[in-house]
Amino acid sequence: MDCANQTWIQNFVLVGFTPTPFLQPFAFLGVLFIYLLTLAGNMFIIVLVQADSGLATPMYFFISILSFLELWYISTTVPTLLCTVLHGPSPVSPTVCFTQLYVFHSLGMTECYLLGVMALDRYFAICRPLHYHSLMGGQVRVWLATASWVAGFSAALVPTCLTASLSFCQVEIAHYFCDLAPLMHLACVDTAWHARVHGAVIGVATGCNFILILLLYGGILRAVLKLPTATSRAKAFSTCSSHMMVVTLFYGSAFAVYVGSPGGREEGSDKLIALIYALLTPFLNPIIYTLRNKEVKEAVKRVAHRFGAVLKG
Template identity: 65%
Template sequence: MEQANHTGNPSFLLASFALAGSLRPLAFTRALLMYLLTLVGNVLVVALVRADAGLATPMYFFISVLSFLELGYVSTTAPTLLGTLLQGGHAVPAAACFAQLYVFLSLGMTECYLLSVMALDRYLVICWPLRYHAHLSPRLCWGLAGATWAAGFSVALVPAGLMALLPFCLREVAHYFCDVAPLMRLICVDTAWHARIIIKVVAIINTSNLVLILGLYGGVLRAVLKLPSAASRAKAFSTCTSQMIVVTLFFGSAFIVYVGREGSQPQEGDKLLALVYTFLTPFLNPIIYTLRNKEVKEAVRRVTQRSGLC
C-alpha cells in the first residue's frame, strides 16, 4: 500500500479486478457494451412513458423515475470501472472520490425509498382499486418522487460527510469505485465508532424500506388470495413479480456488502457483489419491467406508428 499525505488533498488509486493482462480488453469491451445498453434501455423507458398517453399511470410514472435514477446510478461507477479495466488501476483526486461516494450513496438510498413507493402503488391498485387514482393523483406522484430524492440525498450526507472529515494514511482503494468499506480501511485513526454510525445509517434505511415493502406485499398477497378466479389472481400477481425481482437483487446484494460482511477483508467477491446492484440491476430493470408487457408493446406500436417508423 502506498502512503498518502493526509494533511493535503491526496488522490486515491482504485484497484481493478484480478485479471490477466490479455483478458482486460475483453472485460473492458463487455463492460462498455453493457453500460451503453443500460443507458439506451433506461432512456427508452423514460422516453416511451413520456411519449405515450396510454402509459400515463402512476405505475409507469414511477418506473420512468426509476429508469431516470438508474441512468445516474450506473454512470456514477461505470466510468471508474472502465478506467480500472483498461489501465489496471485508476487514479482519482480525493475530492472526486468523495463526490462519487456521496452521489452513489444518495442515489442508492433514493432507490430504496422509490422501491417502497412503487410497492405502495401496487398495494393501492390491488387492495383499493376503486380509489386508486384518487389516492395517487399526478400531483401526489410528483410529490412522492421528489420526496424520495430529497430523502436519499439528505440522509447520504451523514456517511459521506463523516468519511470526508477523516484522515487517510493510505491511498490504494481495494475497489473499482469509492465505497464506504474500502475507504474505511485507509484511515489513520480508529474507525470503529465511525463505522458503526455509517453501517447503522445504511442498515436502518435498507431495513426500514425493506420491512415496509414486505408489509405492503403481504397485504397484496392477502388481497390476491381472496380473488374469485385463478385468472384474476395470476393477473394480479404478474403486476408485482417484476418489482419483487428487482427488490431481491438490489436489497440482497446491498445487505451482504454493507451489513452481512462488516469488518471483513477486501475480496474479489465484494467487487462482484457490487456489480449486481451498481451494474446488473440497472441493466435488467428495463427488461424486467417491460418484457412480455402488453401495455408497453402496444405503446411501442403506437409511438412507432406516429413517428412513421412502421
C-alpha cells in the same frame, strides 16, 4: 508511517480489476457494451412513457423515474470501472472520490425509498382499486417521487461526511470506485464508531423500506387470495412480479455488502458483489419491466405505428 503527515493526501488510487492482457480488451468491451445497453434501455422506457398516453399511469410514472435514476446510478461508477480495466490502478483526487461516494450512496438510498413508493402504488392498485387514481393523483405522485430524492440525498450526507473526516494513512482503494468499506480500510484511526453510525444510517434507509415493502406485499397477498378466480389472482400477481424481482435483486446484493460493519469485511471482497447492484441491476431493470409486459409491447406498437405514419406523411 506518520499518520499526521498523511491526513491530506494528494490522490487516492483505485485498484479496480486487473485482468490479464489477453482478457483486458474483452473485459473493457463487455463492460462498455453493458453500459451502453443500460443507457439505451432506460432512456427507451423514459421516452416511451412520455410518448404513449396509454402508459400515463402512476405505475409507469414511477418506472420512468426509476429509469432516470438508473441512468445516473450506473454512470457514477462505470467510467472509473472502465478506466481501471483499461489502464490498471488509476489515481483519483479526494474531491472526486468523496463526490462519487456521496452521489453513489445518495442514488442508492433514493432507489430504496423509490422501491418503497412503488410497492405502495401496487398496494393501492390492488387493495384500493376504486380509490386508486385519487390516492395516486398527479400531485401525490410528484410529491412521493420528490420526497424519495430528498430523503436519499439527505441520508447520504452522514456517512459521506464522517468518512471524509477520517485521517488516511494509505492511498490504494481495493475497489473500482470510492465506497465506504474500502475507504475505511485506509484510515489511520479506529473506525468502529464510524462503522456503527454507517450501519445505523444505511440500515434505517434500507431496512425500514424493506420492512415497509414486506408489509405492503403482505396486504397485497391477502387481497389477492380473496379474489374469486385463479385468472383474476394471476392477473393481480402479474402486475407486481416485475417489481418483486427488482426488489429481490437490489436488496439481496445491497444487504450482502452493507449489512454489518462496512469496515469489518475482507479488503477487496465487496467489488465483485458491487458489480451486481451497481452494474447488472440497472442493466436488468429495463428488461424486467418490459420483457414480460404486454402494456409496454402494445405501447411500442402504437408509437411505432404513429412514427411510421409520420414518415409516410
